[in-house]
Amino acid sequence: MNGNSSPHEWHGRYYHVDQILDRPGPRTDPSFSAGDVVKDFLRNQCKILVIGAGGLGCEILANLALSGFKDIHVIDMDTIDISNLNRQFLFRPKDVGKPKATCAAEFVMDRVPGVKVTPYYGKIQDKDDDYYMQFNLVICGLDSVEARRWINATLVNLVDPDIPESLKPLIDGGTEGFKGQARVILPTVSSCYECSLDMLNKQTAFPICTIANTPRLPEHCIEWASVLEWPRVMKDKKLDTDDPEHISWLYNTASKRAREFNIEGVTWSLTQGVVKNIIPAIASTNAIIAASCCNEAFKIATSSAAYLNNYFMLIGTEGVYSYTFEHEKRDDCPVCGGQTMDISISRDWTVDRLIEMLVERQDIQIKKPSLSTPTKSIYFQAPPQLEEATRPNLEKKVSELVEDGGEMTVTASSLPFNLSLRVTYT
Amino acid sequence: MIKIWSMKKNEDAASKRKPKTSAAQIRVQKDLTELEMPATMKTHFPDPADLLNFTLTITPDEGMYKGGAFKFSFAINTNYPHEPPKIKCTQTIYHPNIDLEGNVCLNILREDWKPVLNLNSVMVGLQYLFLEPNADDPLNKEAAEELRKNREQFLVNVRNSMRGAYIKGVQYDNVQAE
Ligand SMILES: [Zn+2]
Numbered sequence: 001m002n003g004n005s006s007p008h009e010w011h012g013r014y015y016h017v018d019q020i021l022d023r024p025g026p027r028t029d030p031s032f033s034a035g036d037v038v039k040d041f042l043r044n045q046c047k048i049l050v051i052g053a054g055g056l057g058c059e060i061l062a063n064l065a066l067s068g069f070k071d072i073h074v075i076d077m078d079t080i081d082i083s084n085l086n087r088q089f090l091f092r093p094k095d096v097g098k099p100k101a102t103c104a105a106e107f108v109m110d111r112v113p114g115v116k117v118t119p120y121y122g123k124i125q126d127k128d129d130d131y132y133m134q135f136n137l138v139i140c141g142l143d144s145v146e147a148r149r150w151i152n153a154t155l156v157n158l159v160d161p162d163i164p165e166s167l168k169p170l171i172d173g174g175t176e177g178f179k180g181q182a183r184v185i186l187p188t189v190s191s192c193y194e195c196s197l198d199m200l201n202k203q204t205a206f207p208i209c210t211i212a213n214t215p216r217l218p219e220h221c222i223e224w225a226s227v228l229e230w231p232r233v234m235k236d237k238k239l240d241t242d243d244p245e246h247i248s249w250l251y252n253t254a255s256k257r258a259r260e261f262n263i264e265g266v267t268w269s270l271t272q273g274v275v276k277n278i279i280p281a282i283a284s285t286n287a288i289i290a291a292s293c294c295n296e297a298f299k300i301a302t303s304s305a306a307y308l309n310n311y312f313m314l315i316g317t318e319g320v321y322s323y324t325f326e327h328e329k330r331d332d333c334p335v336c337g338g339q340t341m342d343i344s345i346s347r348d349w350t351v352d353r354l355i356e357m358l359v360e361r362q363d364i365q366i367k368k369p370s371l372s373t374p375t376k377s378i379y380f381q382a383p384p385q386l387e388e389a390t391r392p393n394l395e396k397k398v399s400e401l402v403e404d405g406g407e408m409t410v411t412a413s414s415l416p417f418n419l420s421l422r423v424t425y426t
Numbered sequence: 427m428i429k430i431w432s433m434k435k436n437e438d439a440a441s442k443r444k445p446k447t448s449a450a451q452i453r454v455q456k457d458l459t460e461l462e463m464p465a466t467m468k469t470h471f472p473d474p475a476d477l478l479n480f481t482l483t484i485t486p487d488e489g490m491y492k493g494g495a496f497k498f499s500f501a502i503n504t505n506y507p508h509e510p511p512k513i514k515c516t517q518t519i520y521h522p523n524i525d526l527e528g529n530v531c532l533n534i535l536r537e538d539w540k541p542v543l544n545l546n547s548v549m550v551g552l553q554y555l556f557l558e559p560n561a562d563d564p565l566n567k568e569a570a571e572e573l574r575k576n577r578e579q580f581l582v583n584v585r586n587s588m589r590g591a592y593i594k595g596v597q598y599d600n601v602q603a604e
Contacts, residue, residue, distance in 0.1 A: 197508055411460070
């Protein structure tokens with residue numbers, strides 16, 4: 001069963017890839033089982049999810065399909081814009097306005113026989129844990145920090161100590177002009193996306209007084225229009241950067257200001273770029289990063305070679321510089337750090353009693369803990385108004401506020417990380 | 427597929443499932459419950475269940491703004507601390523670094539924001555603006571101009587503005603502390 005049975009297969013189709021899969025190499029993982037077993041896993045069993053079908057996503061989908069992954073799912077919430085066509089090579093002018101996920105899936109299936117690409121046109125947040133549980137691997141080619149934080153936290157939360165398959169390696173690629181990074185995240189085992197949040201490049205923000213008084217760049221005029229003029233003129237109306245009418249208003253307002261200060265270069269597309277924080281995408285940077293993500297996916301899926309540990313950085317802005325290092329997991333990471341404690345208490349225990357117990361415990365050394373559940377505050381030590389608002393809870397029974405097996409987040413200044421409590425009742 | 431699970435054997439501490447509280451929510455809880463609030467600062471939560479929207483009142487006990495009570499709205503979004511909290515002064519006040527719409531010129535709120543900063547750093551920064559208004563980063567140009575050229579007159583304008591007076595055709599809010 002090495003795939004030759006299917007009508008889509010022909011002799012020598014995987015000749016080159018099989019050079020790697022047919023025999024172990026000096027650095028292959030001890031668990032590597034060369035030959036049919038690994039080929040069967042890659043080609044008939046492995047299910048991989050690609051998040052994003054844009055610049056990186058198109059490259060990733062093509063690479064995966066050509067390296068032998070056959071059950072690929074793709075999620076993207078966007079539709080194709082004419083400006084995507086220069087680098088998002090799975091799309092054609094006739095596709096403008098259609099969902100990226102669907103078009104990308106159709107293109108890859110037409111081009112690479114035997115590959116099944118299942119698209120979902122929508123948000124990653126629409127899907128639940130059961131959906132993510134079905135995959136062996138997840139690759140992200142996203143341009144949004146928020147979406148990455150979400151999928152990272154979701155995959156970390158998915159890890160269940162009783163189910164080994166619940167641990168889904170996450171390969172995250174990102175590019176910004178000539179810069180990019182690829183990383184392998186093993187949720188709860190290695191450093192996660194949230195652990196490295198402070199390493200991110202900041203969005204360019206200009207001092208507000210420069211925007212207000214001494215604009216010199218077209219970007220200053222656009223920020224003036226969006227940050228200062230929009231709220232002043234439109235009051236509580238929220239700026240929707242996807243609404244062309246809103247962008248037009250900003251463009252006109254910014255143009256007027258630019259004329260006043262003799263600044264050139266305010267255009268409709270620059271306006272959209274600045275307010276949506278679009279960084280110019282370079283097709284070849286996307287290609288490098290996508291290729292490196294897919295190599296890692298291949299190595300992880302087949303254990304045919306050592307995989308990236310765990311952060312690869314490419315800096316092409318001043319010459320070419322690349323650096324690979326192990327980013328360390330942070331104890332105080334709100335997603336993967338901290339500790340989880342199981343506690344079993346009587347149904348009659350009050351919140352006050354629970355806090356007293358936490359403070360007395362030698363193993364956690366906690367002073368002044370504040371407690372919450374994912375949906376409500378239970379007791380906050382500060383600021384005074386919240387302390388007062390949550391104080392009545394001290395007298396209430398924990399069992400009235402938290403269900404059996406429910407979880408609480410504990411923070412305290414004496415605690416460098418956050419603590420999760422899972423409460424069961426006796 | 428690589429056997430990651432074996433790497434977890436001696437890793438019991440972090441191996442349990444975490445509650446579904448968002449990272450932003452945990453950070454805000456940590457920031458808020460560890461605030462070191464001096465007597466000159468007070469928070470108000472219109473809805474105590476909503477930690478992401480609240481106001482801060484600063485009542486400076488020294489400097490030229492002593493005697494005033496200055497209110498700021500804080501709006502924190504789910505991308506905190508990647509993005510800074512959005513802060514506005516909700517009153518019309520006479521200050522070189524705050525415009526009549528309530529926009530505040532404070533570097534850590536925009537160009538110098540970093541995820542390692544927290545709500546406490548922001549509050550300390552705001553309080554500092556009342557101790558050391560700065561004519562170099564003007565948002566209210568008239569006020570900055572006055573501070574630079576005629577400090578005495580600026581002081582008089584600050585006192586009058588805090589009582590709700592008109593200065594150069596602008597009526598300021600009465601912000602005197604009770
Ligand atoms: Zn982490």
